[in-house]
Amino acid sequence: MVANQGGRTRRRLSxxxxxxxxxxxxxxxxxxxxxxxxxxxxxxxxxxxxxxxLYHYFPTKRDFFAAVVERESERMLRMTAAEPGVPVREQLAxxxxxxxxxxxxxxxxYRAFHRADAAGDQSVRxxxxxxxxxxxxxxxxxxxxxxxxxxxxxxxxxxxxAVRGWLAFTTAVCLEWLRGAELxxxxxxxxxxxxxxxxxxx
Numbered sequence: 001m002v003a004n005q006g007g008r009t010r011r012r013l014s015x016x017x018x019x020x021x022x023x024x025x026x027x028x029x030x031x032x033x034x035x036x037x038x039x040x041x042x043x044x045x046x047x048x049x050x051x052x053x054l055y056h057y058f059p060t061k062r063d064f065f066a067a068v069v070e071r072e073s074e075r076m077l078r079m080t081a082a083e084p085g086v087p088v089r090e091q092l093a094x095x096x097x098x099x100x101x102x103x104x105x106x107x108x109x110y111r112a113f114h115r116a117d118a119a120g121d122q123s124v125r126x127x128x129x130x131x132x133x134x135x136x137x138x139x140x141x142x143x144x145x146x147x148x149x150x151x152x153x154x155x156x157x158x159x160x161x162a163v164r165g166w167l168a169f170t171t172a173v174c175l176e177w178l179r180g181a182e183l184x185x186x187x188x189x190x191x192x193x194x195x196x197x198x199x200x201x202x
Contacts, residue, residue: 026064027068070127072112072113072131075102075106076131079102084145140160152201159200166192166195170195
């Protein structure tokens, strides 16, 4: 426990909790400003830590932003993980519902994640593109294992490109939704579902 000036005590954060706090601050700042406009000093000040402590967790600004992007990627992959044995058509609506709830609940992280491709740093852009490729592989694997869509995907050389295009479409729709588009979550879900099914339906 650490005493503050008012005589009260506050709990010292564990290593994992402090790292999560820093990443949350970073997600907020990177979602609102381009990569080059965010300063490590801002992060440290908002988090109430020294620059030295921040650099203990993330040696460079590049490492910090990459960690923000990877954290968001892991969250989205968990949100959209396929359930073995459940038809894709059944999973799609539920998966999109979970995904959209995540987008709304973690809007800063979502925006920060999709700012990564515009970052001038090539290593950060590679992290972002690896994350998108992981999403693409996860969707293609679910489609390939589905009795209805498996034969379609295996016979379509453009299936990978179609999924990649759908991910870009869904991202654009979600970012617009976060800006205040006049659609509720169910309407956004149905729009995204129709887009994928329309491209890949047998």
